[in-house]
Amino acid sequence: MKVTVHRKAHFNAAHRLHNPSWSAAQNTEVFGKCNNPNYHGHNYGVTVSVRGEIDPGTGYVIDMKVLKQLIRTHVEEPFDHRNLNLDTEEFKNVNPTAENIAVVIWHKLRPHLNDALELKITLHETERNSVEFDGH
Amino acid sequence: MKVTVHRKAHFNAAHRLHNPSWSAAQNTEVFGKCNNPNYHGHNYGVTVSVRGEIDPGTGYVIDMKVLKQLIRTHVEEPFDHRNLNLDTEEFKNVNPTAENIAVVIWHKLRPHLNDALELKITLHETERNSVEFDGH
Amino acid sequence: MKVTVHRKAHFNAAHRLHNPSWSAAQNTEVFGKCNNPNYHGHNYGVTVSVRGEIDPGTGYVIDMKVLKQLIRTHVEEPFDHRNLNLDTEEFKNVNPTAENIAVVIWHKLRPHLNDALELKITLHETERNSVEFDGH
């Protein structure tokens, strides 16, 4: 019997959608105002979901204090108040769409969780747009 | 590897729950105040979820601008500021419960999406009541 | 020293904006799709705010259970799951704009509150539109 636990966090970042192998015209056509060379930004909301068995001693799937600290170290500290395109290694060669940000966060957190636990990332880019990635 | 993207939209509509093959008494007993012959209404929230592979060129599962326009054309324009029972073809012979509205929206959007993409509709009728339909 | 207490409630109703002294063309021009003769609807959110001194015995400005019951009797029961234009006396001759609904609710609740208490009504018509009326 498994339970899923969800923990929410936030980071505020600048980004720009751009494909360097395309012409300026093609970037404008596909990405529109998201291609602004001076960047724009978002309050990103990230929900980290971990699924596993309840530990009979603690009553926890995972200690939320531990999960909160993992998110702080691997997501909030590197991404908060940063320019994703300029200030992070992860998006030097990866276009920071919501989809790619969710995949990157999944890969950053996965090594820090016990193999028996399943992981899903939900990323909110705006009130109306969000994405989910569970590794499959 | 697949990612799910979610896009939210809204429409404000009047409706009435009613089964024309039942007596007035049976309609009142089952649907209560939702059977009011003069209608009542809701701010419906609709979340359209699309699951598929990330396109390596765009970094998108589907361009949100395209998805937003599909929802506008096939959901918001026909349903917003309408009486679902009187003003729409879809609910002429279908009782506009939240369940049936979600199924109708799924069938309206499905033909406009690539076959490789999965589709799920979440419909919020009130802050406390919502439904989901994914075609299965 | 005064404290303001706020209590939220909800009602789901159909309505239509219409001025019977105007031509159909003028109604369409001013009210647009809100003039649909078959009605549309909303989940209305109403916040009732009462300002006064804290009673030293109870620690309350007003007992929330009393305020909740006043809202149920004078707002939710007459308006919930109704057509404001057809099913209520209050909007027989008053156009049910958000502004007018807030004023009507204020006048319905005012007689049931002690004269020493101030009253303000906030009405949410959609997530993006709301109005406030405090009697002045």
Added chain:
Amino acid sequence: MKVTVHRKAHFNAAHRLHNPSWSAAQNTEVFGKCNNPNYHGHNYGVTVSVRGEIDPGTGYVIDMKVLKQLIRTHVEEPFDHRNLNLDTEEFKNVNPTAENIAVVIWHKLRPHLNDALELKITLHETERNSVEFDGH
């Protein structure tokens, strides 16, 4: 073809995380301030999700009025404005973590639903922490 319906409810309760087979030091180390012997509390949000076929007569998976009453009888009445550790049978010998509360609610509601219906419980403990249990 199945649809999932969701119904939200709330209860406000005190609780304390504690494992009586552990030392005070171990309880403090694992549960931190959640182990406060004088208790703390939460506004718990519970979403009950029921999945099944749409009834062709009603257009419902389950009548929301029936589901609302089941939640009132089996969740809100026994848990609202209670101390989970002291006032309930369910948590006399079960540590009231969010995970365990979700599992307990699932088992309280399961017998009252038709076998053809699937059940999932989502419990919000704070704005940032929530858990889900679907019986598997």
Added chain:
Amino acid sequence: MKVTVHRKAHFNAAHRLHNPSWSAAQNTEVFGKCNNPNYHGHNYGVTVSVRGEIDPGTGYVIDMKVLKQLIRTHVEEPFDHRNLNLDTEEFKNVNPTAENIAVVIWHKLRPHLNDALELKITLHETERNSVEFDGH
């Protein structure tokens, strides 16, 4: 010309409404289930509002980092994961109604703000109940 800045915070606490100068019967009659001797609890939301002139050097009314730290020291640390009746000096002899909690927080923060700044406290006890106090 003045601007108001708002900063939100949260604390989770147990409490009980009780007037020790009243009989048990009177306490039950007035406070109902809020009088439970074993306590219940809430996720309290507190919004601290500060009004003043914009500093021309910083562009701030008050540095949000300073305001956040003041709320942490004087509200979150003493009240979070506590039993307000048993664990705090402030409510040893004051009934912890939402109204009184807002007044207490106002008095705890007022001395730490420049006299030229106005202060208002908004306290959310539940999603539907909240109170405001501005010192007047």
Added chain:
Amino acid sequence: MKVTVHRKAHFNAAHRLHNPSWSAAQNTEVFGKCNNPNYHGHNYGVTVSVRGEIDPGTGYVIDMKVLKQLIRTHVEEPFDHRNLNLDTEEFKNVNPTAENIAVVIWHKLRPHLNDALELKITLHETERNSVEFDGH
């Protein structure tokens, strides 16, 4: 008798807090990570509040369609998906703190409203930080 109407809108922008008359060290000390030379960003929420008499013909204080268009023209179009520091005239020489953004928006909208109407701007920078400016 006056009513206040509120209309919400959003824009997503990059910005950087910086005082060019200060040293780099002073900027870092005061603005911390908000001084990042590569910018960060936010989903800004703006609520425009207009107070005035109800027009007896329309039942409106101001037509929400007109107000929505004013916000689109004077706030969303110039600021959405922009870098406030680099792409706008308004913040070429004004530090784009939340306080200053609210004041700028107030001055941009004020000339487009009838003198009899009062105007207030509420700007949400994050879920926890917001500011208000009403011209006084």
